[in-house]
Amino acid sequence: MSAGDVLLWVILPYVAITTFFVGHWWRYRNDQFAWTSRSTQLLDRRVLGWASPAFHYGALAAIGGHVIGLCIPESLTASVGISENFYRWFAGVAGGIAGAVTLVGFCGLLFRRTTSPRVRRTTSRVDILTYFLLTVLIVMGCWMTFGHTLFTSDPYNYRSSIADWWRSIFYLNPDVEAATGAPLVYQLHAIVAWSFWALFPFSRLVHAWSIPLQYVGRPYILYRRRYGSRRGLI
Amino acid sequence: MKIRAQVGMVMNLDKCIGCHTCSVTCKQVWTNRPGAEYMWFNDVETKPGLGYPKRWEDQEQWKGGWELDRKGRLRLKAGGRVKKLLSIFSNPDLPQIDDYYEPWTYDYEKLITAPLSDRDPVARARSQLTGEEITEIKWGPNWDDNLAGAPERIHQDPLTDGIQEQVKATYEQAFMFYLPRICEHCLNPSCVASCPSGAMYKREEDGIVLVDQEKCRGWRFCVSGCPYKKVYFNHRTGKAEKCTLCYPRIEAGLPTICSETCVGRIRYLGLVLYDVDRVEAAASVPDERDLLDAQRDVFLDPEDPEVRARAAADGIPDDWIEAARRSPVYALAHRYRVALPLHPEFRTLPMVWYVPPLSPIVNSLETDGYEADPDQVFPAIDSMRIPVDYLANLLSAGDPEVIRDVLRRLAAMRGHMRKREVLGVHDEEIASSAGMSVEDVESMYRLLAIAKYEDRYVIPQAHTELADRLMEQQGTCGLDFEGGPGNCGMVVPESEADVEGFMLSAEGPVELDIVKMANGQRRDEGTAA
Numbered sequence: 129m130s131a132g133d134v135l136l137w138v139i140l141p142y143v144a145i146t147t148f149f150v151g152h153w154w155r156y157r158n159d160q161f162a163w164t165s166r167s168t169q170l171l172d173r174r175v176l177g178w179a180s181p182a183f184h185y186g187a188l189a190a191i192g193g194h195v196i197g198l199c200i201p202e203s204l205t206a207s208v209g210i211s212e213n214f215y216r217w218f219a220g221v222a223g224g225i226a227g228a229v230t231l232v233g234f235c236g237l238l239f240r241r242t243t244s245p246r247v248r249r250t251t252s253r254v255d256i257l258t259y260f261l262l263t264v265l266i267v268m269g270c271w272m273t274f275g276h277t278l279f280t281s282d283p284y285n286y287r288s289s290i291a292d293w294w295r296s297i298f299y300l301n302p303d304v305e306a307a308t309g310a311p312l313v314y315q316l317h318a319i320v321a322w323s324f325w326a327l328f329p330f331s332r333l334v335h336a337w338s339i340p341l342q343y344v345g346r347p348y349i350l351y352r353r354r355y356g357s358r359r360g361l362i
Numbered sequence: 363m364k365i366r367a368q369v370g371m372v373m374n375l376d377k378c379i380g381c382h383t384c385s386v387t388c389k390q391v392w393t394n395r396p397g398a399e400y401m402w403f404n405d406v407e408t409k410p411g412l413g414y415p416k417r418w419e420d421q422e423q424w425k426g427g428w429e430l431d432r433k434g435r436l437r438l439k440a441g442g443r444v445k446k447l448l449s450i451f452s453n454p455d456l457p458q459i460d461d462y463y464e465p466w467t468y469d470y471e472k473l474i475t476a477p478l479s480d481r482d483p484v485a486r487a488r489s490q491l492t493g494e495e496i497t498e499i500k501w502g503p504n505w506d507d508n509l510a511g512a513p514e515r516i517h518q519d520p521l522t523d524g525i526q527e528q529v530k531a532t533y534e535q536a537f538m539f540y541l542p543r544i545c546e547h548c549l550n551p552s553c554v555a556s557c558p559s560g561a562m563y564k565r566e567e568d569g570i571v572l573v574d575q576e577k578c579r580g581w582r583f584c585v586s587g588c589p590y591k592k593v594y595f596n597h598r599t600g601k602a603e604k605c606t607l608c609y610p611r612i613e614a615g616l617p618t619i620c621s622e623t624c625v626g627r628i629r630y631l632g633l634v635l636y637d638v639d640r641v642e643a644a645a646s647v648p649d650e651r652d653l654l655d656a657q658r659d660v661f662l663d664p665e666d667p668e669v670r671a672r673a674a675a676d677g678i679p680d681d682w683i684e685a686a687r688r689s690p691v692y693a694l695a696h697r698y699r700v701a702l703p704l705h706p707e708f709r710t711l712p713m714v715w716y717v718p719p720l721s722p723i724v725n726s727l728e729t730d731g732y733e734a735d736p737d738q739v740f741p742a743i744d745s746m747r748i749p750v751d752y753l754a755n756l757l758s759a760g761d762p763e764v765i766r767d768v769l770r771r772l773a774a775m776r777g778h779m780r781k782r783e784v785l786g787v788h789d790e791e792i793a794s795s796a797g798m799s800v801e802d803v804e805s806m807y808r809l810l811a812i813a814k815y816e817d818r819y820v821i822p823q824a825h826t827e828l829a830d831r832l833m834e835q836q837g838t839c840g841l842d843f844e845g846g847p848g849n850c851g852m853v854v855p856e857s858e859a860d861v862e863g864f865m866l867s868a869e870g871p872v873e874l875d876i877v878k879m880a881n882g883q884r885r886d887e888g889t890a891a
Contacts, residue, residue, distance in 0.1 A: 160576035160577070161575055161576060161599070161601075162599075162600075163579065164578065164579050164580035164599070164600035164601055165579060165580040165581065165600065166580060166600040167580050167581075167582055167595070167600060168597065169452065169453060169456055169458075169582060170456065170457075170458065170459050170582070170585075170595045170597055171458075171459055171491060171597055172458070173456070173458045176452050177452050177454075178452075180451040180452045181449075181451045181452055183451075184451040185451075245491075245492040245494060246459075246491045246492050249491065249492055249493065250597065250598075335579055335580070338559065338579040339447075339450075340447070340450075340558030340559050340560075340579070340581065341447070342560070343443050343446070343447060343558035343559075343560070344443050344444060344447065346443075346560060348438075348554070348555035349550065349551065349554055349555055349564065349641075350554055350560055350562070350563045350564070351563060351564050351565070351566045352563040352564075352565060352566065353565070353566050353567065354565055354566070354567050354568075354613075354824065
C-alpha cells in the first residue's frame with residue numbers, strides 16, 4: 129500500500145466526508161439567504177421544460193441505484209436468492225435507463241446554459257466547477273453501466289470490490305485493496321465523486337436537501353405573528 | 363368566530379390621473395437594485411390594455427388563484443400538492459421575463475466620454491440581463507400607457523373577451539381609465555398556499571402577506587400561484603419578492619409610500635375586522651357572483667359592541683378597534699358599498715378594493731347632452747352597456763348589476779352635492795333614489811372628494827409591547843373567553859387537531875404548545891401563567 133493509495137482511498141474520503149458535514153452545518157447556519165435552487169426558468173423557458181425534469185428524475189433514479197449497489201452487500205442479496213447474473217441485468221437495465229435519461233437531460237441543460245446569454249451570465253465559478261464534476265461523473269457512470277455491465281462479455285462485478293471498499297470507510301476500517309483492484313474508470317469515478325461531495329455544501333446543489341415533501345401534509349394558509357417567540361423558533 | 367384585523371386599501375379610480383408617482387416612489391424605496399429591475403410592486407395599467415405581465419388576468423393561461431373541484435371544495439387552479447411537487451423541476455405556468463419586459467439601462471457614460479465629433483454622442487440601450495446592446499426595444503414598463511398601440515393590441519385584453527367586435531373598436535375613442543395595482547394582501551392568499559417551502563405567510567396582527575427570504579428556496583410556485591402576478595422572482599438572488607405594504611411604515615402608523623405620494627389622493631388605508639373562521643367558506647361559494655357578498659359577510663361591523671368585545675377577547679388592542687371604527691376602507695367597502703374587490707372570481711378574497719370610475723362614462727354622456735344629474739344619468743348608465751360590462755369583468759365577476767348600483771350611488775352623490783352647492787337646494791330625493799341617506803351621501807362626499815389626509819389614512823401603530831402577550835396565546839383556540847363556547851380545555855395537542863385544517867396559525871404543527879387544564883383554568887406549557 130503506497131502513500132498515494134492511502135491518500136486516494138483513505139485520506140480523501142475522510143476529508144470529503146468531513147467537509148461535507150461541516151460544510152453543510154456552516155452553510156445552513158450562516159447562509160440561509162443563498163440557500164436556493166437558483167432557478168433560471170424566469171430568464172429562459174427554452175429547453176428547460178423537458179431537460180430539467182429529465183435530469184432531475186434521472187439523477188434521483190441513479191442515486192437510488194447507487195444506494196442499492198453500494199449499501200447492500202452482495203452476500204445479503206445472494207442470501208435471499210438473487211443471483212449475480214440477475215442482479216447484473218437488473219442493475220444494468222435500470223441503471224442504463226436512469227443514466228441515459230440523466231445524460232440527455234444534462235446535455236439539454238448544458239446546451240441551454242451555454243447558448244442562452246441570459247442564463248450564461250448568471251453562471252458562477254462554483255457553478256462551472258459543479259457542471260464540470262457532474263459531466264465527468266455522469267459520463268463515467270454511463271460508460272461503466274453500458275461498457276462494463278450491459279454490453280460486455282466480461283461484466284465487472286463492482287459489488288465484490290469497490291462497494292466493499294466504500295462500505296469499509298464507514299466501518300472506519302478502509303479496505304484499500306478492494307478499491308485498487310478495480311478498473312481505472314471505477315477508481316476515477318470514485319475519486320471524482322469524493323471531490324463532488326466535498327464541493328456539495330458550497331454549491332447550489334444544497335437545494336436537494338430542501339425538497340419540500342412536507343408541503344403534501346401542510347395546511348394551505350400559514351399565519352405568523354409579527355413577534356418571534358421567545359424560544360426563537362421563527 | 364376568531365376575529366383578526368387586516369390593513370386594507372381602497373383606490374378611487376375616478377381620481378387616478380395615471381401619473382405613475384406611486385410606481386416611481388415605490389420603485390425607489392423597494393426595487394431599485396440588481397435582480398429587481400423588472401419588478402414593480404406597484405404599477406399603473408391603462409385599461410383596456412394588456413397589463414403587466416401581459417394578459418395577467420387570463421387564468422386559463424396562467425392558472426393562478428383558486429377554483430372549485432367537482433365536490434365544490436376549494437383547490438389551487440394550478441393543481442394539487444402532489445402535482446406541484448412532481449412539476450417542481452420546471453413550473454409549467456411560470457411567466458418568462460419577456461412577459462413582463464427585459465430590463466435595460468443606457469450607456470450614459472458614452473455621453474461624457476465620447477471623443478469630439480460632428481454628431482452628438484448617443485447612449486445606447488443595454489440589457490440588464492445580458493449586458494448586451496439592445497438594438498430595438500420591443501416592450502417595456504407601461505408600453506401601452508394611455509392606449510398606446512391600442513388598435514393592434516386592444517383585442518388581446520382578456521377583459522374584452524366575450525364583448526362584441528364592433529364594440530372593441532370604439533373603446534379607444536370612448537373609454538379609458540387607469541388601474542393602479544399592488545399586492546392584494548388577500549384573506550385567502552393562493553401564493554401562500556402555493557409555496558411548498560412554507561416561506562410565505564400572512565401576518566396575524568395586520569394581514570400583510572410576506573416572503574421569508576431566509577426560508578424561500580426558489581421553487582417559483584408563488585409567482586404562478588398568484589392570479590394578480592404580484593409575486594416576483596429575483597433572478598439574482600433566486601428568491602421571491604413582493605409588495606410588503608410598506609410594513610415598516612404601517613407599523614409606525616404611516617401610510618405606504620405609494621399612498622403617501624399619491625398626488626390624486628386616490629388611496630385609502632384602514633383596518634377591517636374579519637372572522638378568520640369564515641374565510642374558507644366565503645371563498646368556496648359556488649357562484650362567482652356571490653363572492654363579493656360572501657367577502658363582505660366575512661367583514662365584521664366595528665360599531666357592533668359584541669364584535670368589539672369579541673375582538674378585544676381575541677387580543678386586538680383597543681386603539682386598533684377604535685381605528686377600525688374610523689376605517690375609510692370599511693366605510694367605502696361596506697357602509698357606502700362603493701368599493702369593489704379586483705377580480706373576486708379568483709377566490710383569493712383580495713383586500714385592495716376599487717371605487718369604479720364614473721367619470722369616463724359621465725364625460726361621454728355629457729357630450730351627448732346629459733349632465734351628471736342622476737335623473738338623467740341613471741337611465742344613461744343602463745344604456746352605456748359597454749363600460750359597465752367591462753368594469754363588471756374587472757370588479758364584479760361579470761355582474762353588471764353590481765357596477766350599476768355603485769355608479770348610481772356615485773352619480774347620486776354628485777347630483778346631490780351639485781344641487782346643494784350650486785343651486786342651494788336641499789333635496790333628499792336624489793340620495794334616497796340611490797338607496798342612501800343624506801348623511802351617508804355627504805360623509806361619503808367628504809371622504810371621496812375632500813379626502814383629508816387623516817380621513818384617508820387611519821393606521822394604528824403596531825404594539826411592540828404586546829409581543830409577550832401574543833406569545834401566551836400561542837396554541838390556544840381563542841374560544842374560551844367569558845361567555846364563549848370554551849371548548850379548548852381538551853388535552854389535545856393542537857398540532858394534531860390542526861394539521862388536517864385548511865389554515866394553520868403560527869409556526870407549524872410541531873411547534874405549538876400543548877394546552878392543559880389546571881384548577882379549571884387553561885395553562886400553556888412552557889409559559890408562566
